[in-house]
Amino acid sequence: MAIAIQGKQVVKRYGGAAAVDHMDFTFEQGKITALLGPNGAGKTTAISMILGLVRPTSGEIAVLGEPAGTASLRQRVGAMMQDVKAPDGLRVAELLQLFRSYYANPLSLEQLLDIAGLHKEAKKRATSLSGGQRRRLAFAQCLAGNPELILLDEPTVAMDVEARERFWDTIRALAAKGRTIILTTHDLSEADAVADHIIMMAAGKVVAEGTPQELKAKSALRTITFRTNRMVVDEQFMSIPGVNKVERVGERVRLHVHHPDHVLTVLVQSEWGASDIEVTQAKLEDAFRALTGHKRG
Amino acid sequence: MNMFITQTKAECLRIVRSPFFILFSIFMPLCFYFLFASLNGASTEIASTQYASFSLMSMTAFSLIGTAMSQFGIRLSFERRDGWVSLLKLTPLTPAVWIGSKMVAHMAVHLLTIAVIFSAGSIVYDLDLSLGQWLVCGLWLWVGSLSFLAVGSLLGTIKNAEAAVAVANLLLMGLAIMGGLWMPLHTLPMWMQKIGEWLPSYRYAHGAWNMLGGSSPAMLDWLILLTAGLLFMIVSGYLLNRREAV
Numbered sequence: 001m002a003i004a005i006q007g008k009q010v011v012k013r014y015g016g017a018a019a020v021d022h023m024d025f026t027f028e029q030g031k032i033t034a035l036l037g038p039n040g041a042g043k044t045t046a047i048s049m050i051l052g053l054v055r056p057t058s059g060e061i062a063v064l065g066e067p068a069g070t071a072s073l074r075q076r077v078g079a080m081m082q083d084v085k086a087p088d089g090l091r092v093a094e095l096l097q098l099f100r101s102y103y104a105n106p107l108s109l110e111q112l113l114d115i116a117g118l119h120k121e122a123k124k125r126a127t128s129l130s131g132g133q134r135r136r137l138a139f140a141q142c143l144a145g146n147p148e149l150i151l152l153d154e155p156t157v158a159m160d161v162e163a164r165e166r167f168w169d170t171i172r173a174l175a176a177k178g179r180t181i182i183l184t185t186h187d188l189s190e191a192d193a194v195a196d197h198i199i200m201m202a203a204g205k206v207v208a209e210g211t212p213q214e215l216k217a218k219s220a221l222r223t224i225t226f227r228t229n230r231m232v233v234d235e236q237f238m239s240i241p242g243v244n245k246v247e248r249v250g251e252r253v254r255l256h257v258h259h260p261d262h263v264l265t266v267l268v269q270s271e272w273g274a275s276d277i278e279v280t281q282a283k284l285e286d287a288f289r290a291l292t293g294h295k296r297g
Numbered sequence: 298m299n300m301f302i303t304q305t306k307a308e309c310l311r312i313v314r315s316p317f318f319i320l321f322s323i324f325m326p327l328c329f330y331f332l333f334a335s336l337n338g339a340s341t342e343i344a345s346t347q348y349a350s351f352s353l354m355s356m357t358a359f360s361l362i363g364t365a366m367s368q369f370g371i372r373l374s375f376e377r378r379d380g381w382v383s384l385l386k387l388t389p390l391t392p393a394v395w396i397g398s399k400m401v402a403h404m405a406v407h408l409l410t411i412a413v414i415f416s417a418g419s420i421v422y423d424l425d426l427s428l429g430q431w432l433v434c435g436l437w438l439w440v441g442s443l444s445f446l447a448v449g450s451l452l453g454t455i456k457n458a459e460a461a462v463a464v465a466n467l468l469l470m471g472l473a474i475m476g477g478l479w480m481p482l483h484t485l486p487m488w489m490q491k492i493g494e495w496l497p498s499y500r501y502a503h504g505a506w507n508m509l510g511g512s513s514p515a516m517l518d519w520l521i522l523l524t525a526g527l528l529f530m531i532v533s534g535y536l537l538n539r540r541e542a543v
Contacts, residue, residue, distance in 0.1 A: 071389065075389050077387070081387075084384050087376070090307060099388065
């Protein structure tokens with residue numbers, strides 16, 4: 001596996017507080033990696049250090065084989081940050097042409113307008129676009145130089161469902177062409193849907209990483225849902241070893257369990273008349289809570 | 298090079314498309330010019346020249362100072378606040394090319410502004426200026442506007458963009474009134490004259506007024522404009538570097 005970005009014992013302190021605390025991370029080339037975590041976990045700080053916008057207090061970051069933040073890297077890296085307003089007085093096409101002029105091998109204006117889906121708006125002022133359109137324009141700007149490495153900080157904020165789908169398609173197509181993509185998100189379903197690899201962050205540290213499937217398996221949470229023809233109180237279910245939580249969904253009972261095999265045996269042998277039994281893997285959200293130690297509810 | 302040209306073009310477009318530029322750098326100075334010229338009489342003699350020529354220099358100076366402070370200074374402050382500057386830092390555009398193209402764009406727009414205001418004056422009034430006088434006065438005002446870009450760059454370091462707007466407007470009004478750009482300095486109270494003489498805005502217009510009267514800019518005109526320009530450039534450069542280091 002080729003490594004696109006590697007960070008070793010990276011620390012960033014603001015005053016006394018550590019936004020990123022002795023973090024080790026590796027991002028693989030040609031993959032979509034999601035940096036997942038709640039707000040304040042240090043995702044944006046990590047991205048800013050990779051981009052060389054912020055210098056680490058200690059530790060080392062290598063990006064595409066160079067130290068982070070060198071001038072030559074800026075030709076090869078495209079980034080979309082949060083909260084950037086469009087500059088006044090420029091039309092969409094003018095802004096894209098401006099960004100194209102920064103790079104040695106830019107994508108064509110046509111390609112960029114395609115990516116942004118803004119052909120009709122090419123002559124409109126960038127400041128007059130809607131929130132979602134502006135986000136798409138920012139995305140096209142970050143691809144202007146045809147970058148090898150693409151960093152996206154909370155990319156789909158302000159996008160509607162349709163725009164989001166279209167955006168993921170573009171991201172997947174870019175990854176298929178060998179581009180390395182890193183995105184931050186606090187939306188678990190988003191990370192689950194699009195990422196090849198997820199790095200979970202909490203309080204400035206990596207708490208878990210792996211493919212979405214691996215992470216779900218790691219948390220070892222399953223749910224067992226079934227019907228019962230007797231009145232059984234929750235305490236009876238809770239007394240089975242490995243049961244974490246009991247929920248009632250209509251007439252059905254849902255158990256959150258750690259060792260489904262064992263719990264199933266108990267259920268089938270019991271006199272509760274459990275029928276219509278269904279076992280499902282936990283959602284990534286449950287995995288996230290289990291791994292970061294957040295209590296449910 | 299392509300980067301520099303495209304960036305300069307974009308910065309030019311942004312200035313001339315700004316409603317503030319049209320209003321405060323072209324429309325308002327022209328209105329004041331025609332108002333003052335008709336109130337005082339276009340052919341009234343002042344400083345060995347006619348009022349309409351004298352005031353034309355004052356109002357061109359006022360316009361250029363305003364452009365430098367708002368389109369350069371205030372815009373810089375807003376661009377920092379809106380994340381535009383950090384976004385550019387992620388691209389291969391270097392700070393030198395960025396600031397350089399902004400300055401070149403300003404100088405191009407300033408030249409255009411001088412042409413527009415001078416033309417308006419010469420069309421409406423019968424001004425007895427030789428071609429040489431038009432050219433040296435225009436050149437003086439054009440080159441001198443660099444000093445006020447330096448003032449603008451200092452305004453651009455203000456972190457709170459709204460505060461930058463307030464400071465810029467107060468400063469512009471102060472420099473214009475105290476520098477004798479609206480009413481000639483000798484008509485102002487003595488204490489204002491005492492201060493006004495030392496302001497770069499007065500020195501800026503004074504150089505042009507002198508040339509209207511057939512002499513050349515005074516030593517002090519050169520000195521104060523140069524000192525102000527260098528001083529503001531060094532201070533703003535220092536402030537920005539210190540902030541970068543954090």
